[in-house]
Amino acid sequence: MTDKIDNEIVPLHALIEGKESRAVLADMQLKPENLPKIFSTDPQAVKLGAKPGDVIKIKRRDYGNAYEIYRLVVEEQ
Amino acid sequence: MQAEAINYIRFGIISPEGIKKMSVAKLTVPDTYNEDGYPIDGGLLDQRLGVIDPGLVCKTCGARAKTCPGHFGHIELVRPVIHSEFSKVLYAILRSTCFECHRILLDPKQVQALTDSADSEAHEQGEEAQRSNGRRAQVKGSKRCPYCKAAQPKLKFSQPTYFNIGDRRLKPDEIRDIVSKISREDLALLGVDLGISDPSWLVLSSLLVPPVNVRPSITLESGERSEDDLTHKLVDIMRINQRLEQNINAGAPQIIIDDLWELLQYHVTAYFNNETSGIPPARHRSGRALKTLAQRLKGKEGRFRYNLSGKRVNYSARTVISVDPYVDINEVGVPFAIAEKLTVPFYVTHWNIDKAREYLKSASYPTVINIIAQDGKRRRVIEGNREELAKEVAPGHILERQLIDGDIVLFNRQPTLHRISIMAHRVKVLPGRTFRINYCTTSPYNADFDGDEMNLHVPQTLEAQAEARLLMDVQFQIFSPRDGGAIIANSEDGIMGMFALTRDGTYVSKDEATYLLGIAGIYGLPEHSKNGMYLGKDIFSMLLPKGINLEAKTAYGAIKIKNGKLIEGAITREAYGKGNLLFERIVSDYGFDRLREFIFASSKLADAYATLSGVTVGVKEYAIDEELEQKRMKIIRDTFAKVSEFIEQYKTKKLEPFIGYTLRESLERIIIAELNIARNNAGDTLVKHAGAGNSAVEMARSGSRGNVLNLEQMSMFLGQQATLSGGRIKRGYYTNRVLPHIPPNDIAPVSRGFITTSFYSGMHPIELFMHAVGSRGSEVYKALLTGRSGYLYRRLSNALQDYYVRKDLSVRDVNNNIIQTIYGGDAVNPLMSRFEKKASE
Numbered sequence: 038m039t040d041k042i043d044n045e046i047v048p049l050h051a052l053i054e055g056k057e058s059r060a061v062l063a064d065m066q067l068k069p070e071n072l073p074k075i076f077s078t079d080p081q082a083v084k085l086g087a088k089p090g091d092v093i094k095i096k097r098r099d100y101g102n103a104y105e106i107y108r109l110v111v112e113e114q
Numbered sequence: 115m116q117a118e119a120i121n122y123i124r125f126g127i128i129s130p131e132g133i134k135k136m137s138v139a140k141l142t143v144p145d146t147y148n149e150d151g152y153p154i155d156g157g158l159l160d161q162r163l164g165v166i167d168p169g170l171v172c173k174t175c176g177a178r179a180k181t182c183p184g185h186f187g188h189i190e191l192v193r194p195v196i197h198s199e200f201s202k203v204l205y206a207i208l209r210s211t212c213f214e215c216h217r218i219l220l221d222p223k224q225v226q227a228l229t230d231s232a233d234s235e236a237h238e239q240g241e242e243a244q245r246s247n248g249r250r251a252q253v254k255g256s257k258r259c260p261y262c263k264a265a266q267p268k269l270k271f272s273q274p275t276y277f278n279i280g281d282r283r284l285k286p287d288e289i290r291d292i293v294s295k296i297s298r299e300d301l302a303l304l305g306v307d308l309g310i311s312d313p314s315w316l317v318l319s320s321l322l323v324p325p326v327n328v329r330p331s332i333t334l335e336s337g338e339r340s341e342d343d344l345t346h347k348l349v350d351i352m353r354i355n356q357r358l359e360q361n362i363n364a365g366a367p368q369i370i371i372d373d374l375w376e377l378l379q380y381h382v383t384a385y386f387n388n389e390t391s392g393i394p395p396a397r398h399r400s401g402r403a404l405k406t407l408a409q410r411l412k413g414k415e416g417r418f419r420y421n422l423s424g425k426r427v428n429y430s431a432r433t434v435i436s437v438d439p440y441v442d443i444n445e446v447g448v449p450f451a452i453a454e455k456l457t458v459p460f461y462v463t464h465w466n467i468d469k470a471r472e473y474l475k476s477a478s479y480p481t482v483i484n485i486i487a488q489d490g491k492r493r494r495v496i497e498g499n500r501e502e503l504a505k506e507v508a509p510g511h512i513l514e515r516q517l518i519d520g521d522i523v524l525f526n527r528q529p530t531l532h533r534i535s536i537m538a539h540r541v542k543v544l545p546g547r548t549f550r551i552n553y554c555t556t557s558p559y560n561a562d563f564d565g566d567e568m569n570l571h572v573p574q575t576l577e578a579q580a581e582a583r584l585l586m587d588v589q590f591q592i593f594s595p596r597d598g599g600a601i602i603a604n605s606e607d608g609i610m611g612m613f614a615l616t617r618d619g620t621y622v623s624k625d626e627a628t629y630l631l632g633i634a635g636i637y638g639l640p641e642h643s644k645n646g647m648y649l650g651k652d653i654f655s656m657l658l659p660k661g662i663n664l665e666a667k668t669a670y671g672a673i674k675i676k677n678g679k680l681i682e683g684a685i686t687r688e689a690y691g692k693g694n695l696l697f698e699r700i701v702s703d704y705g706f707d708r709l710r711e712f713i714f715a716s717s718k719l720a721d722a723y724a725t726l727s728g729v730t731v732g733v734k735e736y737a738i739d740e741e742l743e744q745k746r747m748k749i750i751r752d753t754f755a756k757v758s759e760f761i762e763q764y765k766t767k768k769l770e771p772f773i774g775y776t777l778r779e780s781l782e783r784i785i786i787a788e789l790n791i792a793r794n795n796a797g798d799t800l801v802k803h804a805g806a807g808n809s810a811v812e813m814a815r816s817g818s819r820g821n822v823l824n825l826e827q828m829s830m831f832l833g834q835q836a837t838l839s840g841g842r843i844k845r846g847y848y849t850n851r852v853l854p855h856i857p858p859n860d861i862a863p864v865s866r867g868f869i870t871t872s873f874y875s876g877m878h879p880i881e882l883f884m885h886a887v888g889s890r891g892s893e894v895y896k897a898l899l900t901g902r903s904g905y906l907y908r909r910l911s912n913a914l915q916d917y918y919v920r921k922d923l924s925v926r927d928v929n930n931n932i933i934q935t936i937y938g939g940d941a942v943n944p945l946m947s948r949f950e951k952k953a954s955e
């Protein structure tokens with residue numbers, strides 16, 4: 038089986054450090070809970086070892102247009 | 115704005131203690147005013163219940179008519195009555211409980227099952243489910259009590275408030291005693307929300323009397339007072355209550371007391387709802403039925419639908435719309451009668467005070483209706499104070515001036531499905547009684563002129579006016595937010611006129627040229643003429659912005675505009691608005707204002723030329739000559755031959771099936787494709803044969819109306835009629851045929867809804883039947899589709915309406931949650947995307 042997470046069409050996910058995530062939130066004038074969410078049980082979060090409260094950076098390419106989005110890791114409920 | 119959440123709303127029943135607590139006065143006198151015309155103390159208009167006469171002071175709160183909120187009073191009923199609106203609830207409770215021991219008529223096992231299911235429901239749905247009492251026990255006519263084993267008597271309930279056991283009537287006080295004995299646990303099982311409701315409260319011994327504000331009396335011109343319907347009914351209740359008391363005290367026979375008691379019950383029932391089934395409605399002296407509490411709230415004319423959902427809006431107008439091609443696309447023609455009634459605030463400053471005086475002094479049309487001083491006091495301007503006010507007016511005053519040309523207003527047509535159903539227009543005051551709009555603006559409103567009405571709103575602050583001007587002006591809505599295509603554009607006759615003017619070989623005389631250009635608002639002639647004649651393309655070019663260049667390919671042919679002159683090609687719908695070629699170039703190089711001017715001028719020019727040259731379409735356009743008839747028959751013959759060949763191959767299993775399809779399905783697909791090809795073929799042949807001289811073909815090619823398929827169906831043959839699922843028509847008789855005239859199991863084109871005749875030639879009976887099958891199918895489909903997709907769209911747009919794009923290009927909601935990190939994933943505004951391809955390319 039091929040690794041589904043390492044497929045080239047799956048956007049790159051990365052855990053960001055507390056300092057960087059604070060900077061990102063300040064830049065966007067956001068509280069963490071305003072971010073879109075990602076479950077801590079998501080394969081990407083599991084792979085990165087992310088815990089609820091962490092922020093994950095996702096590099097996307099839509100319509101040939103590269104940009105980054107951020108998601109807050111939350112408990113699955 | 116911060117979104118505030120309502121956690122829940124809890125409805126209950128008012129208790130006797132609640133009534134006592136709310137009441138400021140016990141009312142005892144069944145009358146309103148005394149001989150001096152003064153409210154009677156203890157009467158229904160007691161001054162402790164609030165005041166409505168301007169001179170009087172409220173005895174409860176000390177305020178005057180305008181500020182006193184009104185206060186409730188109460189009547190103590192000598193004998194209790196049943197609340198008629200809840201009698202069914204009482205019935206349900208009575209027959210669910212034992213008449214002897216008053217326990218619920220369920221054995222412990224059933225009770226346990228009920229509690230379990232309620233618990234699991236509450237667990238699934240959270241706290242809300244526990245509060246909502248969706249667990250009303252359904253107990254059906256148990257004959258014997260599971261606890262005390264008493265046989266249960268048959269309780270008969272009859273509308274509105276009668277309970278009988280056999281011949282014996284249960285009196286309200288008896289009922290109250292019974293329901294008071296039911297335990298709290300059993301009541302909870304029956305769905306009673308304990309604490310805020312109790313079945314014994316459904317038997318009334320005191321009645322709340324609403325404040326006088328709720329039921330004001332009116333003084334007629336004759337000086338006579340006329341009381342509200344509610345007051346009338348309350349007087350009735352109090353009269354009977356008093357008589358009942360007197361009879362009881364005098365020791366009257368039980369029959370008389372019972373009769374009066376029943377009468378009291380009737381009046382209270384009518385007071386709550388005068389349309390209660392089972393009682394005759396209480397009437398006014400004139401014979402009109404009284405409007406009591408339920409009638410005030412219920413239905414279309416009730417408080418909810420009429421006054422709350424249907425609030426009226428100030429500074430607005432509504433009338434029928436009609437067309438005026440000389441009204442600009444960002445204007446609206448407003449009838450004088452409306453313009454003189456609607457007002458716009460005129461904020462007086464140092465710089466416009468002279469203008470303010472001018473308006474104030476004017477005795478006729480553009481004049482001032484009201485003047486608002488700095489302290490917010492509004493005064494009406496009349497002949498007597500006009501001069502005086504003109505002297506007094508100072509910066510800071512606001513004048514309410516009549517609507518004049520150029521004022522900005524919002525114009526709307528319902529249903530308001532998308533944002534361009536409301537656009538900002540400039541006022542053009544016109545004689546007549548209808549709003550006038552340019553027909554280029556009909557499509558965003560989805561309006562026509564068969565009696566449609568539209569609404570007009572006058573923004574009342576400078577901010578609102580600026581916002582309307584900058585965001586909602588018609589010229590900024592030319593391109594659709596859906597896909598960037600033009601939705602405000604000339605159409606139909608206008609396209610035909612433009613096409614006829616700009617196609618090769620169109621020349622007009624000097625007279626005609628000046629006439630046409632004059633109508634378009636251009637006073638001048640093209641530079642070049644030939645024998646005193648002007649080329650149509652040159653006339654059109656006069657409307658184009660100076661120096662514009664465009665080269666593009668359209669279905670009709672190439673078009674070339676060089677240095678502001680149309681050199682090659684004709685202006686079709688594709689070249690003009692729909693394909694965005696010309697619009698896009700004008701807006702990107704010259705802006706929205708210039709595009710608006712161009713659309714307005716070209717629509718006037720096109721109409722004028724279409725009127726001048728004329729375009730005629732008649733049946734002869736759709737007749738086909740012998741040669742074309744031969745071609746038509748050949749297409750049909752060849753197609754049928756091919757199809758029967760495929761059918762033959764299918765029968766002998768020589769046909770190669772498509773992947774994922776059975777042999778029969780593959781054959782069906784091949785046949786449908788083959789018949790489709792035949793129709794396209796016929797269309798091409800028709801256009802090639804009928805050629806340039808045919809007005810119907812010209813219409814289709816210029817894009818003004820109709821398409822090649824329409825023409826083909828009118829002149830050549832109708833082709834395959836399809837069902838909802840897109841397949842050929844096959845349902846009918848059990849011998850696998852549509853009609854008894856068709857051989858069983860036949861799958862030839864004509865047996866399955868292929869029509870070889872045209873609208874011009876007429877259809878054979880079997881073909882006509884097939885056509886009717888297809889037509890009905892598409893009609894049904896259309897009805898279902900519009901209803902469903904309309905509702906779906908409404909839900910979607912309502913769900914999205916408060917999202918906005920922040921300046922960092924993220925999409926957020928009111929609580930600052932990120933909905934999209936970058937709008938649309940590419941931050942492209944579809945409105946601008948046609949001429950700003952930067953992000954998507």
Ligand SMILES: [Mg+2]
Nearest residue numbers: 562563564566
């Ligand atoms: Mg209509």
Ligand SMILES: [Zn+2]
Nearest residue numbers: 164172175182
């Ligand atoms: Zn008061």
Ligand SMILES: [Zn+2]
Nearest residue numbers: 212215259262
């Ligand atoms: Zn019992």
